[in-house]
Every structure is written in structure tokens, then in C-alpha cells.
Amino acid sequence: MVKNMTTSSVRTSVTLADVAALAKVSTSTASLAYRRTGSITERTRARILAAAAEIGYAGPNPTARSLKSGRSGIVGIIVAGTVRRAFQNPVAMATMSGLSEALDDLDVGQLLLSHRSESGDRSARLLDGMPVDAVVFLTRGEEFDGLLPSMRARRIPMVGVEGPHEEGVTLVDIDDASGMAVLAGRMRDLGHRRVGVVMRATRIDANGPPGPLSSVDADFDSISNRTIRERLRAVASVFPDAVRVEAGGRELDSGEIAAGRLLDAASPPTAILAQNDMLAVGALRAAEARGLQVPRDLTVTGFDGADIPLLDRRLTTVEQPLHDRGLQAGRMVGELLAGGSPSSIVLPVAFREGDTSGPPR
Amino acid sequence: MVKNMTTSSVRTSVTLADVAALAKVSTSTASLAYRRTGSITERTRARILAAAAEIGYAGPNPTARSLKSGRSGIVGIIVAGTVRRAFQNPVAMATMSGLSEALDDLDVGQLLLSHRSESGDRSARLLDGMPVDAVVFLTRGEEFDGLLPSMRARRIPMVGVEGPHEEGVTLVDIDDASGMAVLAGRMRDLGHRRVGVVMRATRIDANGPPGPLSSVDADFDSISNRTIRERLRAVASVFPDAVRVEAGGRELDSGEIAAGRLLDAASPPTAILAQNDMLAVGALRAAEARGLQVPRDLTVTGFDGADIPLLDRRLTTVEQPLHDRGLQAGRMVGELLAGGSPSSIVLPVAFREGDTSGPPR
DNA sequence: CCGCACCATCGAAACGATGCGATTCGCATC
DNA sequence: GATGCGAATCGCATCGTTTCGATGGTGCGG
Missing domain, CATH: 3.40.50.2300 (Response regulator)
Known part of the structure; x- marks a missing residue:
């Protein structure tokens, strides 16, 4: 709603109500134009979208939508240490690659969060302030244990790769x-x-x-x-x-x-x-x-x-199976978001003989 | 507010109002217990926090807070192609490392978004649905141009590394x-x-x-x-x-x-x-x-x-200066979030003679 | 020609928190 | 004991959207 049309040109953003007013419909109808469910005439929808284009309305405010629906469409990915180091690590990277692939298919955003013990409070507060629907612990780190209580209180589903081995965390473990x-x-x-x-x-x-x-x-x-x-x-x-x-x-x-x-x-x-x-x-x-x-x-x-x-x-x-453990973690996130309760798994590993081993001299 | 105390045990989450009720204060006072500004007795704050602990309230809902404040504390980082490939690319990685370093200091979350032309609509919709306070284009890609109109409409500040060279994007360019x-x-x-x-x-x-x-x-x-x-x-x-x-x-x-x-x-x-x-x-x-x-x-x-x-x-x-361009981009994000309008810059490069060049035979 | 179903549209109540302005409290002072 | 004042607390509107139940209009069958 445009409120502050003062000469100093302080304008708050354009809202659905503005669009509705211009299109001469109620805001509830205007909302319908942007959703898949609900019935609305193609004609009215067109009129509403035209009005939106006219005043430069870019679609529903994600935050307000989340508040109503209780979902943000964001999955937190937590790495130990810093983001930088995590991605220099080929193991974390390969896991991330599988995870990203799976999460892409779920159409959720991937929020990267790093957590190191020194700055414990700070990064914990950051996580607490983020609107995530689920979190994945991408790498093993004991420092994560401190994050669990608040995640549990907020009922945010948790998936862990190789840990933490704690109640409430669905695990992709490796043998x-x-x-x-x-x-x-x-x-x-x-x-x-x-x-x-x-x-x-x-x-x-x-x-x-x-x-x-x-x-x-x-x-x-x-x-x-x-x-x-x-x-x-x-x-x-x-x-x-x-x-x-x-x-x-x-x-x-x-x-x-x-x-x-x-x-x-x-x-x-x-x-x-x-x-x-x-x-x-x-x-x-x-x-x-x-x-x-x-x-x-x-x-x-x-x-x-x-x-x-x-x-x-x-x-x-x-x-x-590095890529696969990421994929599995992503699958679990999907199931958890859908209300399911996937069980933890343990993935097998395989000995591979290369050219760097042989009998002692 | 606990509403659905049906036998089927469908419980919505615990809210500040529940805490306030238990602590026998108003919700506004309860809110005060979690903020830095405003005056509240240490005694009351303690009572409120105790009540919160008792019913398992994990602090204010980030989404509701964002809606009121108009800020999410999230910066979108957009890469061309897939997340996986971006991080296999040492140039993107080095830039990301500087960017992450700067963003960490700003205490904002880093939301990773990939955008490829084939799935244009889909990833554009994903971005549109994300509550970001600013975005950074981490790598150069023409496919990003399609994302600009809606970012502009939503007045989301944009920073680009090496592009896009378009109106409204503050650039860290390389000579x-x-x-x-x-x-x-x-x-x-x-x-x-x-x-x-x-x-x-x-x-x-x-x-x-x-x-x-x-x-x-x-x-x-x-x-x-x-x-x-x-x-x-x-x-x-x-x-x-x-x-x-x-x-x-x-x-x-x-x-x-x-x-x-x-x-x-x-x-x-x-x-x-x-x-x-x-x-x-x-x-x-x-x-x-x-x-x-x-x-x-x-x-x-x-x-x-x-x-x-x-x-x-x-x-x-x-x-x-790969790391530095990430840092600069992060600095620009900081200034934009603070309401400033940093100017675009062009960073210099330097010839480095190694041991792979010499006169022709 | 009337009534009924159905569909498009609307109004209003959430979602959960914050912040303004108003109110009340505690306490010192006269 | 009345008065004044700052500090602590409260009530209410608000952020922008979705959704539920209500309403009105249209078309169709009897």
C-alpha cells in the first residue's frame, strides 16, 4: 500500500492491494491471479496481471507468503568451519554436488551456513534467525551439537551426513x-x-x-x-x-x-x-x-x-559413494518436507586397488 | 498460539503469545525480552525467558520478524549453470571465498541460487520466491539478463562480478x-x-x-x-x-x-x-x-x-585479484544494505611471468 | 418461468511478530 | 497523603499475503 507519498519521495513497495485497487477487484481476487488453486476467470486474471505490470508489481512478497503458509522454501546447509574451506575439500564438494542436484529438483533454495566453534554464539544466532524449512549437516563436526536444541524446539527437520549421531537427526552414514x-x-x-x-x-x-x-x-x-x-x-x-x-x-x-x-x-x-x-x-x-x-x-x-x-x-x-550420499540426504529432505519420516541409512564403501600399493620390498 | 489441540495431536508452533500468557505479561513485553532496544526489567526478562524455556519456545519466528522489518538478512548468490560446476571452477571459488568472508562479517545468510537458461522460468520463479535483501551475480552469464526486471521491480539491490553490464547493477569489473x-x-x-x-x-x-x-x-x-x-x-x-x-x-x-x-x-x-x-x-x-x-x-x-x-x-x-573482487562485491552489498550507493569499480590485473613461456625455438 | 447449483468474487480473519503511543507503576519529594 | 516523573508495561494497528466462508449472479434443467 502506498502510504508515504510525501514530496521526499519515500515510497514503500507496491503491494497486492495496490494492484487490486487498480484492477478494481478485491485483494483476495488479486491473490487468486497468482495461485494455481482457486477459480478465477481468465479475463479477470489478465486484467489483474495488466494492472500489476502497470504499477510495477513483481509478484507476491515472499516473506508474507511464508508467514501465511508456514514455509519458506529454504533448506539450510550447514558446514563446519568456513564456507571457503568446505568447498576446497573434495569430499564435501562431491557430497554437495549430489545434495544440490536433489534439492534443485525439490525447487527449494539452498542457504549456506557455516558454523565454527569459536564464533559459536554468533553463527548459532544467525541460524536461529533464518527461515529454513529443514537443515542438512553437510560435514561432520562436533560443534553442531550445540545447534540441535533450538532446531528441535522449532521443529525443523534435520538431516546429517556422517553425523551428528543425535536424536532427531536422520542420518546418511558411511560404513x-x-x-x-x-x-x-x-x-x-x-x-x-x-x-x-x-x-x-x-x-x-x-x-x-x-x-x-x-x-x-x-x-x-x-x-x-x-x-x-x-x-x-x-x-x-x-x-x-x-x-x-x-x-x-x-x-x-x-x-x-x-x-x-x-x-x-x-x-x-x-x-x-x-x-x-x-x-x-x-x-x-x-x-x-x-x-x-x-x-x-x-x-x-x-x-x-x-x-x-x-x-x-x-x-x-x-x-x-560421495555423490550418492548427497543425493540420499536430499531425498530425505524431500521426504521430511512432505511430512514423511525417512529412516537413517548406512551406505557401503568399496576397496579399490590402484597403482600405489604392493608388497613390501 | 496453540489452536489445534485435537486428539490427533496436530500442534501448530509455540508463539510469543503463548510465552506471554504463561509469564503473565503482554506480548509486547514478551517481545522486549528478545530485543536489544527498549526497556525491560531484568526480573521480567528472566521470567519471560523461563516461561519460554518451559514451553519450548525457541525465539521469535524469523519470517514474522522479516515481514515487520522488511528485511530477511539473506543475500542471494547467483551462479550460472549449476552450483556444482560453479564450485569446481577455481575462479568462481576464489571469488566466492572473498565474498563469503565479507558476507560473514555482515551477519547475513548466503543463499545459493543457480540459473541456467534451459530451465529459465523455473529458476527465475525460484529466485522470485526467495526473500533476499540483495543479490550478487557471482559469475558472468548472459542468462542473468532475464532476471533483472523482476529484481528491479522489487527494488532488490544487485551487485555483479564482471557483469551484467546493465542499469541498476553495481559492478566489480576486471580490466x-x-x-x-x-x-x-x-x-x-x-x-x-x-x-x-x-x-x-x-x-x-x-x-x-x-x-x-x-x-x-x-x-x-x-x-x-x-x-x-x-x-x-x-x-x-x-x-x-x-x-x-x-x-x-x-x-x-x-x-x-x-x-x-x-x-x-x-x-x-x-x-x-x-x-x-x-x-x-x-x-x-x-x-x-x-x-x-x-x-x-x-x-x-x-x-x-x-x-x-x-x-x-x-x-x-x-x-x-580473485579473492579481492569477492571482497569488494561483499563490501558493496554491505553499503547497499546500509542504504548507500557504492559506485562500480574496475580492478586491475597483472602480468605474471612463469616458467611456461620463452622465445620460439 | 422458477428454482437450484455452481462459480467468480468478496470481506474478514488469520499468520507471528514489532513498535508506537498510551497507560500504569514505583518511588521520591514536598 | 498528594504530586510529579521516568521507567516499565500494555493495547492495538500493522507488515502483505492467503484462505475460509459468505454472497451474488449466471445459466440450465424441469
């Missing part, structure tokens, strides 16, 4: 523990006995030197990230004597440096089991820098089966 | 034509005369064989993408006799195949000027596949200065 166990088993069958493990930084924003060498099964309980913990536990079940080192950051370089620590030790491993593919690429570099040929002098394995551009080798790894 | 001209000039100074150009696919969703070899200045006007066109024109101004080929797709492979066409021609070029860094990497591969050493046997240049992981060479290219 990575057994995948890692299979991989480790194969390496043992090949004859490896001295094994090193490069694990991911436990803090998502880590950036520094790698941690000290330690026993693979040291202090599991202090590792709060479930995914990291379970993968490690799987290796420990096969190689209880393995040595592990934690990468200092998330970049390729951190993986290379951490792997270097293992290789420079007094009795270096014959196989390095990196806990993800990026770390494995770092390990390949560390090997190359030391004149070691893979797989002749050293076996290197990864995990995830992510697509790493420009890598000309075929990594021995465990493939996750 | 790439002159950057490309400088690069081409250097190559001429090095002595190159037979030059090949690998240009990007003009259709964003292209996926097929490369186009035919043609004269560099053939049919400029049919190239609707301004960025592609202007870069090409800059090369043509220095090397009017250059030969060009259009890559068949956006993947690395397409660049390699297209560059191969140039190299396999009767009189192959001594320098390949790829129109972006990914294409240049493709050209490097094509050279390697043919036993050509770069830069001894062939010069290869790129454009963008994007960070390409796993590339161990230093590409000769033109560096754009």
Missing part, C-alpha cells in the same frame, strides 16, 4: 570403519608389518606442524571426531603396532610434512595408510622428495575415493 | 582486455608470430568435441559472453593472424583436446595463448603427450592466476 578394516587387511595380506598412519588434523582450523609420532591406538577417547576416531580404530584392529602422526593442517603440504616424519624415523614403515586421499597425495610427495618409488619402495593408501584433479596416479583407496 | 593485451604484447616481444588461441566453450554446459580452427577475429559479435569476447579481441589486436579453437567443454580434457588440434595442424603455433588457466594446463598436457618441452618447444600461457592444486609448474599468466 567407513569396516572399509578401513578391509583396506588394512589387504595391506597385511600383502605382507606389510611396519605401518604408518597419517591422520587428519583433529581441529578443523588447524594450521601448524604435525603432531608427535605415537602409537596408533593412543588415547582414542580424546578424539572427538567420530569419523577420524573410527577409521583409526579400524587400522588399530589390524595393525596394533602401527605408528601414527597427526597432520598439522588441512592443506596438501601438511600431509607431506607429516608423512615425512614417518619416513624419516629410525625404522620407517613399508606402508603409509593415510586417512584420506589428500593426505595420501601428500605422502606420495614426501616419498618422491626422498627418492622412494611408489609402490616399489613404499605403499601409500588413501580413503574416500575423491576426485583429485591433476593426479596422474590411481590411488589405492576405499571409495565412498 | 581483462588490457591484461590480455599486455600478455600478448610480451609474447610478441619474445618473438612469437605463429600463435594459437584456446578459448573457453561459449555455452556454459558444453560437452563435446572442440570447434573448428578459425581465424582469431572470426565473428566476434556472435560471442555473447563479454568476458570471452573481450579477451579474444585483445589477442586479435596484437596477433591478427592467430588461429583459434573453442574447447568443447569445461573439463581439463577438453582443453587438452582443443590444444591438440592446434598442435597437430600443418604449421603449429610456437605459442598457445589459453584463455584461462585450466585450459592452459590442458595445453601443457597436450604438449607433453606430443613430446614437446615447455617452454623450449612451445610457450603456453593462461589467464586468471587461479590457484591450481597439484600443478608443479608456474604458469605464465595474468593474475586477477
